[in-house]
Amino acid sequence: DIQMTQSPSSLSASVGDRVTFTCRATQTISNYLNWYQHKPGKAPKLLIYAASTLQSGVPSRFSGSGSGTDFTLTISSLEPEDFATYYCQQTYSALEYTFGQGTKLEIK
């Protein structure tokens, strides 16, 4: 089975900062990698799919890159509403659509 590991597990940053999250798969998953934002009490929100494609309606300060086993999500300039937990998910293996354990982005 494919395991997804996110780093760091938590991150403190300030409004206006540039932040990068990483996600690593235990085997190659091509570009079958999605990123979600999750806030308490709300449904997860799809940000990026296929590693680098911005979901409709998502601000352009979010970007994704990577292929194979290593992926990144970057927020170019943090806004107050960006503080949340971010998850990666692989959909390469139809037998198990694994999520990473999440990275919690907190206000410094």
Added chain:
Amino acid sequence: QLQLQESGPGLVKPSETLSLTCTVSGGSVTSSTNYWGWVRQPPGKGLEWIGSISNSGSPYYSPSLKSRVTISIDTSKNQFSLNVTSVTAADTALYYCARLGAGGFVMMFDYWGQGMLVIVSS
């Protein structure tokens, strides 16, 4: 605009069966572009994929839950459902239903329900 809404009991006794339904509006569960799935989040933990089902009703489940989980589609009600048997406290979680859309060959959960808290307790 596609909308999904979970429903079902919020409290289930240990060893019993957890049953949730997801009602879809603004689209058809049998549409060729729609697959569906369930995701849960135990308290204080991350997201866990439970399983998914195709528009034709073919399911696939997380290996860790496969022996206890059933996902099915009810075309007459435009719903899909989740059953988890022999529940324990470890099944206490916020349960989400979601649509699996496709971006080229890549599948992703692009529409979500608001989530339903299910507590397993006697």
